[in-house]
Amino acid sequence: MKKKVAFYTLGCKLNFSETSTIARNLTDEGFLRVDFTERADMYVINTCSVTDNADKRFKSIVKQAQKVNPDAFVAAIGCYAQLKPEDLAAVDGVDLVLGATEKFNIADYVNDLSKNDYGEVHSCEIEEADFYVGSYAIGDRTRAFLKVQDGCDYKCTYCTIPLARGISRSDVLQNVLDNAKEISEKGIKEIVLTGVNIGDYGKGEFGNKKHEHTFLDLVKALDGVDGIHRLRISSIEPNLLKNETIEFVGGSNSFVPHFHIPLQSGSDEVLKLMRRRYLTDLYVDRVNKIKEIMPDACIGVDVIVGFPGETEEHFLKTYNFLNDLDISYLHVFTYSERDNTKAAEMDGVVPKRVRSKRSKMLRGLSVKKRRAFYEGQLGTTRTVLFEGENKEGYINGFTENYVKVKFPWDPNLINTLQVVKLNDIAEDGLVKCTIMEQVGATAL
Structure with a gap:
C-alpha cells in the first residue's frame, strides 16, 4: 500500500506554492496525499518566521498530527526550520527538520519513516541557498499561486526573510511561462504571481546580478499566455512598481486592476529606521499614478504598528496619511521582535498594549476604507x-x-x-x- 502524507502550511502564498510542489514531488515518489485531519504515515509542516508565536503555533500543529496518528513521522520545513532548526528538532514528536535548500529534496531524507528519538536536522548555511526552484500551488479549482522569485537583497531592520530564504533570485522566463501554461491546461482561470520581492524579478537563477529580463518583461510575456483569463500581482514594493508596469496593466488583456503595495509606515522618520527604500512622497505618487490610469483599481496596503521608536505622533501621521490616501484596504501587522534583526536591538520599544491599541485603530480604518471602496463600486x-x-x-x-x-x-x-x-x-x-x-x- 502507498504511504500517506499530509501537509500543513503556515504563512504566505509563497509557502503554499512551495508546499504544492513538494507534495507533487512526493506523489511522484509513490506517496498518497491526504488531508491533514486524516491518518497519515508522514506529516509535513511548512513553517513561517513572520507569524507571531511561531514556536507555539508549530507545537500545537505537531500535537494535532500526533493525536491522529501517534506513530507518524513528522517533518518540519520552511523559514522557521531554517532560522531555528534546533528548536524545532527539540519539539516532542518531530523527526526531521529541513532548511531552505533541503526542503525540495525531502524524499532523499525519508527512508522507512521510523520515529527518531530526537529530530534530525539538515540545514544549510543560508549563503548556500543560491539556486532557484520553481513552484505553483493550486488551492482550489479557480485560482493558482505561481512563484516567480525567491529571496531578498533588502536589509529592512525588522525582517528575517533574507536570513530564512537567502539572496534574491528568479526563475527563467520560459519556466514561468511553461508553468503558467500548465496551470491554464488544468482549467484554472486566475494566476496570482508570488515571491518574496517580485518587483526584483530578473536576477539570475543563481542570484547573479545580470538582469536577463525585468519584471515588466515578465508581465508582458505572461499577458500573452493562452487560457489564462486573469493575472494578479500579489505584492510589489513601491520603489519597484514602475510607471511602465502600471500603464501596461491598465491596458492589458489579463492583468487585473488590483495592486498590493507594502507601505509599513506613513512616517518618513520611521521608514528610515526600518531601512525601507522609499519615502511617503514616492508612495503617494504610485497610488496617484494607478488611480489616474485605473480609477476603479483596488489598492491594498501592508502596514506595521509599534515599531521601535514609533511615537504617538509618528503613529498618528501614519493613520492620517492612510486615511487621506485613495486606498481600498489594509493588512495590519503588529511589530514583534525577531532574533538577529537590527530592530530587536533598537531603543524606544513600544509597550505591547500600545501596539495592540494602534493595531486595533488601523484595523478599524481598514474596515472603513474597504466599505467606502465597495460603496463606490455599487451600480457598476x-x-x-x-x-x-x-x-x-x-x-x-x-x-x-x-x-x-x-x-x-x-x-x-x-x-x-x-x-x-x-x-x-x-x-x-x-x-x-x-x-x-x-x-x-x-x-x-
Whole structure:
C-alpha cells in the first residue's frame, strides 16, 4: 500500500506554492496525499518566521498530527526550520527538520519513516541557498499561486526573510511561462504571481546580478499566455512598481486592476529606521499614478504598528496619511521582535498594549476604507470569478478589482466568469449582485 502524507502550511502564498510542489514531488515518489485531519504515515509542516508565536503555533500543529496518528513521522520545513532548526528538532514528536535548500529534496531524507528519538536536522548555511526552484500551488479549482522569485537583497531592520530564504533570485522566463501554461491546461482561470520581492524579478537563477529580463518583461510575456483569463500581482514594493508596469496593466488583456503595495509606515522618520527604500512622497505618487490610469483599481496596503521608536505622533501621521490616501484596504501587522534583526536591538520599544491599541485603530480604518471602496463600486458592471464553496447558502467570488461578492448558491457557477451588476452591501460586508451574462468556459 502507498504511504500517506499530509501537509500543513503556515504563512504566505509563497509557502503554499512551495508546499504544492513538494507534495507533487512526493506523489511522484509513490506517496498518497491526504488531508491533514486524516491518518497519515508522514506529516509535513511548512513553517513561517513572520507569524507571531511561531514556536507555539508549530507545537500545537505537531500535537494535532500526533493525536491522529501517534506513530507518524513528522517533518518540519520552511523559514522557521531554517532560522531555528534546533528548536524545532527539540519539539516532542518531530523527526526531521529541513532548511531552505533541503526542503525540495525531502524524499532523499525519508527512508522507512521510523520515529527518531530526537529530530534530525539538515540545514544549510543560508549563503548556500543560491539556486532557484520553481513552484505553483493550486488551492482550489479557480485560482493558482505561481512563484516567480525567491529571496531578498533588502536589509529592512525588522525582517528575517533574507536570513530564512537567502539572496534574491528568479526563475527563467520560459519556466514561468511553461508553468503558467500548465496551470491554464488544468482549467484554472486566475494566476496570482508570488515571491518574496517580485518587483526584483530578473536576477539570475543563481542570484547573479545580470538582469536577463525585468519584471515588466515578465508581465508582458505572461499577458500573452493562452487560457489564462486573469493575472494578479500579489505584492510589489513601491520603489519597484514602475510607471511602465502600471500603464501596461491598465491596458492589458489579463492583468487585473488590483495592486498590493507594502507601505509599513506613513512616517518618513520611521521608514528610515526600518531601512525601507522609499519615502511617503514616492508612495503617494504610485497610488496617484494607478488611480489616474485605473480609477476603479483596488489598492491594498501592508502596514506595521509599534515599531521601535514609533511615537504617538509618528503613529498618528501614519493613520492620517492612510486615511487621506485613495486606498481600498489594509493588512495590519503588529511589530514583534525577531532574533538577529537590527530592530530587536533598537531603543524606544513600544509597550505591547500600545501596539495592540494602534493595531486595533488601523484595523478599524481598514474596515472603513474597504466599505467606502465597495460603496463606490455599487451600480457598476464587473466580471466575477466564482469559487467552489457553499457558504451558508451562497457562492462567493471576486471581481477583477477585488470586490468580494455573494450570490445564492448554484454549483453550476463554480469556476465560471460572470458579468454581474453590483447592487448593495449585505450585513456581512459582501456585495450582493445580479448576473447579467456568462463569460468564458463553463464549470469544470
